[in-house]
Amino acid sequence: MKRICLLAAAATLFAAPALAQDTITIGMTASQTGPLNVDSLGLQRGAEMWRDEVNAAGGIKAGGKSYQVKFVVYDDQSVGGRVQQLYTRLINEDGAQFLFSPYSSGLTAAAAVISEQYGKIMIDGGGAEAKPFELGNKYLFMVITQANYYLSGAVEALAQKAPHAKIAMIYSDDPFSKAVLAAAKDQAIKAGLEVVMDESYAPSTTDFGPIVNKVISSNADAVLGGGHYSDGATLARQMYDQKANMKWVSLLVAPADDKFADLGPAALGVTAPSQWETQVSYKPQFGPTAQQFIKAYQDKYNAKPDYHAAAGYSQGAILQHAIEQAGSVDLEQVTAALNAIDVTTFFGRVKFATDPGHHGLQDAHEMVLAQWQQMTDGKLGRQVVWPDAAKSADLIYPIPPATH
Amino acid sequence: MPPVPAAASQPPTNMLGILASIIDGVLVGLVYGLAAMGLTLIWGVMDVINLTHGAMIVAGMFALYLLVSALGINPYVALPPVLIGGFFVGLALYWIAIHRMIGRPPLMSLLSTFAVNLVLIGIGTGIWGTALFNVAVSLPGVSFGRYTFPGAHILAAVLAAVIAAALYLFLQKTRIGKALRAVANNREAAELVGIPTTRLLAIAVGCGVALAGVSGVLIGTLFPFTVLSGDGYQLKGFIVTVLGGFGNPVGALLGGVALGLLEGIVTPFVPVSWTLVIEFVLFVLVLIAFPGGIFSTRRGAL
Numbered sequence: 254m255k256r257i258c259l260l261a262a263a264a265t266l267f268a269a270p271a272l273a274q275d276t277i278t279i280g281m282t283a284s285q286t287g288p289l290n291v292d293s294l295g296l297q298r299g300a301e302m303w304r305d306e307v308n309a310a311g312g313i314k315a316g317g318k319s320y321q322v323k324f325v326v327y328d329d330q331s332v333g334g335r336v337q338q339l340y341t342r343l344i345n346e347d348g349a350q351f352l353f354s355p356y357s358s359g360l361t362a363a364a365a366v367i368s369e370q371y372g373k374i375m376i377d378g379g380g381a382e383a384k385p386f387e388l389g390n391k392y393l394f395m396v397i398t399q400a401n402y403y404l405s406g407a408v409e410a411l412a413q414k415a416p417h418a419k420i421a422m423i424y425s426d427d428p429f430s431k432a433v434l435a436a437a438k439d440q441a442i443k444a445g446l447e448v449v450m451d452e453s454y455a456p457s458t459t460d461f462g463p464i465v466n467k468v469i470s471s472n473a474d475a476v477l478g479g480g481h482y483s484d485g486a487t488l489a490r491q492m493y494d495q496k497a498n499m500k501w502v503s504l505l506v507a508p509a510d511d512k513f514a515d516l517g518p519a520a521l522g523v524t525a526p527s528q529w530e531t532q533v534s535y536k537p538q539f540g541p542t543a544q545q546f547i548k549a550y551q552d553k554y555n556a557k558p559d560y561h562a563a564a565g566y567s568q569g570a571i572l573q574h575a576i577e578q579a580g581s582v583d584l585e586q587v588t589a590a591l592n593a594i595d596v597t598t599f600f601g602r603v604k605f606a607t608d609p610g611h612h613g614l615q616d617a618h619e620m621v622l623a624q625w626q627q628m629t630d631g632k633l634g635r636q637v638v639w640p641d642a643a644k645s646a647d648l649i650y651p652i653p654p655a656t657h
Numbered sequence: 658m659p660p661v662p663a664a665a666s667q668p669p670t671n672m673l674g675i676l677a678s679i680i681d682g683v684l685v686g687l688v689y690g691l692a693a694m695g696l697t698l699i700w701g702v703m704d705v706i707n708l709t710h711g712a713m714i715v716a717g718m719f720a721l722y723l724l725v726s727a728l729g730i731n732p733y734v735a736l737p738p739v740l741i742g743g744f745f746v747g748l749a750l751y752w753i754a755i756h757r758m759i760g761r762p763p764l765m766s767l768l769s770t771f772a773v774n775l776v777l778i779g780i781g782t783g784i785w786g787t788a789l790f791n792v793a794v795s796l797p798g799v800s801f802g803r804y805t806f807p808g809a810h811i812l813a814a815v816l817a818a819v820i821a822a823a824l825y826l827f828l829q830k831t832r833i834g835k836a837l838r839a840v841a842n843n844r845e846a847a848e849l850v851g852i853p854t855t856r857l858l859a860i861a862v863g864c865g866v867a868l869a870g871v872s873g874v875l876i877g878t879l880f881p882f883t884v885l886s887g888d889g890y891q892l893k894g895f896i897v898t899v900l901g902g903f904g905n906p907v908g909a910l911l912g913g914v915a916l917g918l919l920e921g922i923v924t925p926f927v928p929v930s931w932t933l934v935i936e937f938v939l940f941v942l943v944l945i946a947f948p949g950g951i952f953s954t955r956r957g958a959l
Binding site for chain 2: 285286287288290291331423426452453454455457459460462463464466467469470482483486487490491494495496498512515516517519657
């Protein structure tokens with residue numbers, strides 16, 4: 254037995270360099286189980302679709318070589334403590350040369366500690382909080398819009414429709430949601446809106462009954478908040494069940510997912526800040542158009558892509574572009590190429606901040622505001638309602654009161 | 658920078674809102690109480706803490722989801738089949754995880770039921786993942802002022818009270834119920850007078866799991882749920898059980914109401930993120946003041 258092990262070890266020693274010549278190993282964790290599972294799935298699928306397309310097209314071409322892309326993916330169970338072990342393992346045992354972020358700001362911040370410590374480039378398509386980018390990290394790059402701008406569109410649109418709106422902010426007690434709502438509060442006050450309630454709840458909350466009553470007591474007519482999928486969907490359902498009759502509801506993450514339609518009439522009128530919607534029409538400089546991406550994704554997974562899927566694909570597309578520009582997989586050369594990137598793909602424009610105080614933070618990508626509306630076929634669907642230049646339908650304000 | 662409006666720092670709390678929170682707390686508390694009754698029944702009869710309780714609640718939720726989505730039935734019609742199915746699942750659980758642990762140190766049954774719990778959660782995660790499932794219930798609610806009690810909350814509370822009353826009558830009036838109480842009180846003496854104790858222990862677990870299942874159905878009509886939701890409700894079950902006195906089903910129901918009341922009363926007055934902290938502080942204080950629970954009875958007096 255011992256001899257077999259030794260033989261196997263020797264074999265891998267010899268085999269490894271031969272493989273490394275034409276393979277790029279990318280490591281990531283995904284929340285395949287646990288509360289972040291719904292959103293994380295899209296991110297992982299988007300990334301895997303990019304990988305399969307690249308490999309089918311002959312791999313990433315750089316410096317006269319073609320590199321096939323190999324993924325190593327572990328389930329982090331939505332738990333921060335698992336992430337650091339797994340990223341260490343990805344780097345040390347699986348030989349990952351590049352990393353993709355896990356889903357959510359909390360897990361990404363944890364993973365970034367490891368990626369920087371080992372000097373690996375990590376493309377972040379799953380964590381929008383700006384804080385890890387203010388720590389002087391050199392190899393961390395965010396392809397999505399950062400948390401501070403998540404609700405800017407919602408605040409702007411609300412201020413235009415109802416200049417004297419009273420806002421209740423009720424959000425999950427996690428780093429991402431807190432960062433988003435803190436920024437939104439400043440923006441709302443600057444826009445002349447009144448914030449009448451500002452509270453966070455434990456992410457594990459399952460009964461929002463007393464909280465919804467508190468929102469009603471605050472005399473608010475607009476709600477901004479939510480967190481991730483489970484809590485946001487539950488909050489939306491209970492606001493409807495208890496006839497809170499808010500004129501405006503913007504929730505993070507949950508309504509940007511197609512599963513939100515399960516809530517039926519409780520979904521109607523809810524708005525979601527979104528990194529990307531199927532209706533957007535950016536002109537890509539390379540890679541698929543939005544239509545091609547949507548079709549390929551539907552063919553592969555039999556589901557409509559959400560913004561997490563688009564962000565997952567973008568992680569790969571941007572890394573690929575940087576490697577091709579650098580003509581090498583060398584750490585410093587690819588980093589320099591990422592620093593210089595300013596491109597538009599189907600996902601929108603991507604450019605990274607390069608000043609030391611915010612290095613790697615997304616500087617150009619813009620979000621849209623989507624609203625759940627009755628589509629022409631009678632089903633519920635999301636329409637882009639903001640900004641005006643990108644809209645696919647008119648914003649419905651106020652949300653019609655609950656009728657049950 | 659424009660001045661921050663005064664209302665931002667002090668959200669108005671009015672009496673109606675507080676009352677609404679309290680009443681809703683009692684409604685939901687009755688359902689928590691029902692869930693805890695299953696836990697406390699098993700403990701009362703055989704001193705076993707059933708750590709599959711959360712998983713059984715989730716099984717009830719998913720039975721509800723499957724019956725409603727596959728057959729299109731009214732959600733409440735799912736109660737009888739879950740009650741009966743839960744009983745037989747409980748019998749199986751007794752033979753698999755508990756029977757051989759009776760009379761051995763409590764840690765053994767704790768571990769064996771925990772192991773079954775992990776297996777069940779693992780199977781559930783394999784089939785459904787950990788996505789959120791929602792069973793929409795459209796019942797007219799009762800509104801006063803701007804506050805509304807959803808119809809589902811009211812009906813769930815009524816049904817929980819009815820099921821709890823039925824359990825009470827079962828324990829007090831039927832031969833099996835009396836035998837169960839005898840076994841809880843003194844197993845050896847019960848055996849000496851010819852009560853088949855092993856069969857009764859199995860029945861007790863069957864009843865406990867059936868209660869977990871039906872409370873899962875009721876909770877499933879109130880809130881969306883995932884495969885992992887059981888942990889939270891199991892924790893609430895422990896709190897309720899300790900409040901109500903271990904091994905005392907009626908106390909468990911009262912303990913549930915007490916927990917619901919507490920959540921209803923605390924939320925309007927403190928920032929929401931402090932609710933849990935205050936709940937647990939009060940919980941510890943109750944433990945110090947009443948080590949046997951507020952509604953504790955004599956040990957073994959099921």
